[in-house]
Amino acid sequence: MYGWIKPRNRRAYLTAAAIAAAIPLFGGALYAQDAATGEKTPPRDEFFWLGEINKASAVINSQEGLLDPALAPAIAAALEKVIEAGNQPGGKRPGTVITFEPLMIEQGGTEVTLLHAGRSSQDMHATFRAAMLREKLLDLADQLHTTSTTLVDQAEKNAEVIVPNYTNGVAAQPNSYGHYLLGYAAGFERDAQRIREAYARIDRSAMGTTVLNGSSWPLNRDRMADYLGFAGTVENAYDASQISSMDAPVEVGSIVAGIALRVGNYVEDVMTQYAQTVPWILLEEGGENTYVSSAMPQKRNPGLLNNTRSDASRAVMLSLGPIMQTHNITPGMSDPKDAGDNAEMVDAGIKALDRLDRVLKALVINPERALQELNSDWTASQELADVLMRKYQIPFREGHHFASQMVTYARQNGIKPLDFPYAEAQRIYAETVAGTAHDAPLPMSEAEFRATLDPVAIVKNRATAGGPQPAEMTKMIASARERLARQEVWIKERRDHIDASLKKLDDDFAKLLPASDTGAPADAQTGAQTGAPATDAAPGAPAPAQ
Numbered sequence: 264m265y266g267w268i269k270p271r272n273r274r275a276y277l278t279a280a281a282i283a284a285a286i287p288l289f290g291g292a293l294y295a296q297d298a299a300t301g302e303k304t305p306p307r308d309e310f311f312w313l314g315e316i317n318k319a320s321a322v323i324n325s326q327e328g329l330l331d332p333a334l335a336p337a338i339a340a341a342l343e344k345v346i347e348a349g350n351q352p353g354g355k356r357p358g359t360v361i362t363f364e365p366l367m368i369e370q371g372g373t374e375v376t377l378l379h380a381g382r383s384s385q386d387m388h389a390t391f392r393a394a395m396l397r398e399k400l401l402d403l404a405d406q407l408h409t410t411s412t413t414l415v416d417q418a419e420k421n422a423e424v425i426v427p428n429y430t431n432g433v434a435a436q437p438n439s440y441g442h443y444l445l446g447y448a449a450g451f452e453r454d455a456q457r458i459r460e461a462y463a464r465i466d467r468s469a470m471g472t473t474v475l476n477g478s479s480w481p482l483n484r485d486r487m488a489d490y491l492g493f494a495g496t497v498e499n500a501y502d503a504s505q506i507s508s509m510d511a512p513v514e515v516g517s518i519v520a521g522i523a524l525r526v527g528n529y530v531e532d533v534m535t536q537y538a539q540t541v542p543w544i545l546l547e548e549g550g551e552n553t554y555v556s557s558a559m560p561q562k563r564n565p566g567l568l569n570n571t572r573s574d575a576s577r578a579v580m581l582s583l584g585p586i587m588q589t590h591n592i593t594p595g596m597s598d599p600k601d602a603g604d605n606a607e608m609v610d611a612g613i614k615a616l617d618r619l620d621r622v623l624k625a626l627v628i629n630p631e632r633a634l635q636e637l638n639s640d641w642t643a644s645q646e647l648a649d650v651l652m653r654k655y656q657i658p659f660r661e662g663h664h665f666a667s668q669m670v671t672y673a674r675q676n677g678i679k680p681l682d683f684p685y686a687e688a689q690r691i692y693a694e695t696v697a698g699t700a701h702d703a704p705l706p707m708s709e710a711e712f713r714a715t716l717d718p719v720a721i722v723k724n725r726a727t728a729g730g731p732q733p734a735e736m737t738k739m740i741a742s743a744r745e746r747l748a749r750q751e752v753w754i755k756e757r758r759d760h761i762d763a764s765l766k767k768l769d770d771d772f773a774k775l776l777p778a779s780d781t782g783a784p785a786d787a788q789t790g791a792q793t794g795a796p797a798t799d800a801a802p803g804a805p806a807p808a809q
Contacts, residue, residue, distance in 0.1 A: 310357060313360065323487060338375050341370035345370055359384065360387050381479070381480030381482045389469035389508040391602070392511075393469065397466050397757075401462075403616075406617055407454060409616075411452065412747055413623045414444050414448040426443070434640050437722055464511070471487060520578070522612050526578075526615045527572055531572070533626075542629075544629070546568065551567050567625060568622060577611050634718065634719070638679060641673065644670055668694075669687075680716045692704070
C-alpha cells in the first residue's frame with residue numbers, strides 16, 4: 264500500500280509504514296520529510312500562504328516606499344516568529360487574516376499592521392484560495408496523467424484482443440479492446456485540457472485589489488503575483504474577489520464531475536459483463552479486488568469495482584456543492600469558497616481516478632470467451648449490408664433489411680452466425696430484393712459470406728481513420744503517448760515555477776530580517792554580526808568545513 268504527501272518543494276512517495284514513521288502530526292497538519300535532506304516542510308495551507316503574502320508585502324512595500332525601511336526588519340522578525348511558531352508541533356496555524364494578524368501584533372506590536380497598507384481579507388483570502396486550488400488542480404492532473412498512462416498501456420497490450428462492444432446495453436459490434444480503452448483515454452485527454460484551461464484562469468493573483476475597487480496605495484500587484492508564483496493578476500478589482508473567486512470552484516467542480524462520470528461509466532460497463540455466468544472480463548482475485556460472499560461460497564464479489572463506483576459517485580456529489588452554494592447568493596459571498604471543502608472535492612476525484620488505475624491493472628480478459636460471445640450473437644451482421652453496398656452497389660437499406668431478416672430467422676431457429684446455412688441466406692436475400700431494381704441472386708459466394716461474419720476480420724479490415732485496424736491503433740497509441748508526455752512537462756513546469764517563485768521570495772525576505780535573526784554569529788570583540796561561521800578553533804586555525 265502506498266500513499267503520497269506533498270512536501271513544499273517536491274513530491275515524496277512513501278510506503279504507509281514510512282508515512283507513519285516520518286510524518287508527525289503538527290497542529291492537525293501533515294508535515295512531509297524530504298528524503299534527501301531530512302527536512303520537514305509545512306503544508307501549503309491557508310496559514311502558509313498568509314505567511315507568504317505577508318513576506319511579499321514586507322519586501323515589496325519596504326523597497327517601494329510604502330513601508331518605512333527602518334521599520335521593516337522588526338516587522339519581518341515578528342512575522343518570522345509567527346511562522347516558526349506555527350511550524351512547531353501543536354503550533355497555531357490560523358487560516359484567516361483576522362486570526363493571523365493578532366499573532367503578529369503579539370510578536371511585534373501594532374507597528375506590524377503597517378504591513379496592511381492597501382490590503383483586505385477579501386483580496387488576501389481570494390489569493391490564497393486561488394493558490395491552493397491551482398495546486399489541487401496539479402494534483403488532479405498528476406493522477407489523471409497516471410491513470411491515462413495506464414489506459415494507454417493497457418490499450419497497447421490489448422490492441423489485438425477482439426471483444427463485443429455494447430450500445431443501449433446490448434451487444435452491438437466487435438471491436439479491439441485496446442481501441443475501446445483509447446476512447447476513454449481520449450475522454451480523459453479532454454479533461455486534461457480542461458484542467459490546463461482552468462489552471463490558466465485560476466493562476467491569477469487578486470492581491471492589491473483590496474475589497475473590490477482597489478486602494479489609494481500604489482501597490483505593485485505584478486511583483487506580488489510573481490513572488491507568489493502566479494502567472495499574472497486578475498485584471499478587474501471587482502472581479503478579483505467578488506466574481507472570479509466564486510467561478511473557480513464551480514469550474515473545478517465541473518472538471519471533477521466530468522472525470523468522475525467517466526470513471527463511473529467505465530465501471531458500469533465492466534459490471535454489466537461481470538454479471539454474466541461466464542464473463543469475458545474479470546478482476547484478479549484477492550486483496551481489495553474481490554472478496555468471497557459471507558453466505559454464498561461461489562460468489563466472488565468485485566469489491567474494487569464497487570469501491571471505484573462509490574468513489575466516483577461521491578466525487579460527483581461533492582462537485583455539485585460549489586454550484587448549489589453559489590446559487591442565489593449575492594456576488595462575493597463566501598459560501599462556495601471554503602478551501603477545505605474544495606480540496607475535499609478535488610481529492611474525491613483523485614481517489615476515484617486512483618481506484619480506476621487499480622481496476623485497469625487488475626483486469627483479466629479472456630479473448631477466447633470474448634470471441635465466443637461475439638460468435639454466439641449477430642454483432643457482425645451490419646458488415647453484410649456494408650459489403651453488399653461497397654462491393655455490389657446494393658443500397659444499404661436493402662442490405663440492412665436482408666441482414667435483419669437473417670438475424671430474425673436465426674434467433675427463431677437457434678442458429679449461430681458461424682452455423683447459418685448459406686442456402687437460407689440465398690433464400691432470404693432473394694425474398695428481400697424481389698421486385699426491386701436489384702432483383703438477383705445473392706452476389707456473395709459462400710466463402711465471402713462466411714468471411715464477412717468473422718469478427719476478427721471485420722476489425723482488421725476497418726478503413727476509417729480512427730478505427731481499430733492495426734495501422735490506426737499504432738498511430739493513435741503513439742499520439743496518445745505524445746500528449747501524455749506534453750502533459751507531464753506542463754505539470755512539472757507549473758510546479759517548478761511556483762517553487763522557484765517562493766524560493767526567491769524566501770531569499771529576498773531573509774535579507775530583510777534583522778542580522779540577529781539570520782543566524783550569523785556576533786563578533787567576539789564588538790558583538791556585531793559578522794556573517795562568518797561560528798568556531799571554537801584557536802586564533803589563526805582554519806575554520807571547520809561547512
